[in-house]
Amino acid sequence: MSTEQNSISHTPDRSRAKRVSAVVATRNRPSDIRHLLSAIAAYDSGIVHEVLLVDDASDTPLHTGDTEYPFPVRMLRNATRCGAAASRNLAAKEATGDVLAFLDDDARPLPDWFHILDTALTDQRAAITGRVLPFDSSVVARARQYRYEVRYAKHPAYSPVSFFAGGNSAVWTDHFLSAGGFPDVVTASDNGLVERLAESGGEVCFVPALRVAHRNSKGAGIAFREAWRAGRLAPRSTPAAALRRFADSARTQPWSDDPAAAGLNLSLQAANSLATALPAV
Structure with missing residues (x-):
């Protein structure tokens, strides 16, 4: 070509x-x-x-x-x-x-x-x-x-x-x-x-x-591994910024419609936020 x-x-x-x-x-x-x-x-x-x-x-x-x-x-x-x-x-x-x-x-x-x-x-x-x-x-x-x-x-x-x-x-x-x-x-x-x-x-x-x-679900284990890995590969974040992302996620979850999904999403966000706040290796 x-x-x-x-x-x-x-x-x-x-x-x-x-x-x-x-x-x-x-x-x-x-x-x-x-x-x-x-x-x-x-x-x-x-x-x-x-x-x-x-x-x-x-x-x-x-x-x-x-x-x-x-x-x-x-x-x-x-x-x-x-x-x-x-x-x-x-x-x-x-x-x-x-x-x-x-x-x-x-x-x-x-x-x-x-x-x-x-x-x-x-x-x-x-x-x-x-x-x-x-x-x-x-x-x-x-x-x-x-x-x-x-x-x-x-x-x-x-x-x-x-x-x-x-x-x-x-x-x-x-x-x-x-x-x-x-x-x-x-x-x-x-x-x-x-x-x-x-x-x-x-x-x-x-x-x-x-x-x-x-097929959205490959299992909770894979979901957590992906959330953690995405956080480790993302640019480093301060603990305060990571906490703000976690709080923002908590406010926007479907707690009244689907509390189980909301809780899982918040847990995934916690894993991701923690991964971004840890020092690079």
């Missing part, structure tokens, strides 16, 4: 229909992959050019079986675990579509997902991201969903945002490659892409109609 084609200022050719390369990073979830591929096939509006599955060193190598789909399914495999960001970047370099659509292996696009993508991703938007809805109902899932909804409520439809749902999003391929893809970090690589696109002059816009159903 030429330097001109890699430039963020390049205007994609809108004289033809989008060709979407759906990208899915996965590990040890063959059943989820089968359900996801079936959903993509059922809801494709005619724009899915290919699906790229990146097997992140699953214990048993992923195989899609003998099922035929109306689009090519391309398999890539990491010999050792590399993480979601590196896996998605690998797929992006191999993709032949002009749009990259990112889905999680444990997510299911809603029936209008590809139609919304097709209409909402315009020349003026480098990328779009949407809403994540739960298909599980545990306390951990409800607590996570509440945090999502608080974030969504702050943003009008089609407004620029600083977050990017790596499991529910789409970006022009040339913009993604020009920006250097996802930062290869342990956490917050999704939002790191927003910063990289902004440096190249591109915006991520919030499209609330772009919705997926997602």
Whole structure:
């Protein structure tokens, strides 16, 4: 691809229909992959050019079986675990579509997902991201969903945002490659892409109609590990600032509607705040 084609200022050719390369990073979830591929096939509006599955060193190598789909399914495999960001970047370099659509292996696009993508991703938007809805109902899932909804409520439809749902999003391929893809970090690589696109002059816009159903809960243990890890990787904070974030979180929780989810969210905030206040190692 030429330097001109890699430039963020390049205007994609809108004289033809989008060709979407759906990208899915996965590990040890063959059943989820089968359900996801079936959903993509059922809801494709005619724009899915290919699906790229990146097997992140699953214990048993992923195989899609003998099922035929109306689009090519391309398999890539990491010999050792590399993480979601590196896996998605690998797929992006191999993709032949002009749009990259990112889905999680444990997510299911809603029936209008590809139609919304097709209409909402315009020349003026480098990328779009949407809403994540739960298909599980545990306390951990409800607590996570509440945090999502608080974030969504702050943003009008089609407004620029600083977050990017790596499991529910789409970006022009040339913009993604020009920006250097996802930062290869342990956490917050999704939002790191927003910063990289902004440096190249591109915006991520919030499209609330772009919705997926997602398995929100991986268990309370994982939720606490993620909250602690995010805090340790964040910039250092004073104890007073960490306490203010904890107090702010306590005031905004759904105590009357869902006290169990509220209590869990506050506990997660406590872990995160403490992690940011401890000295760097």
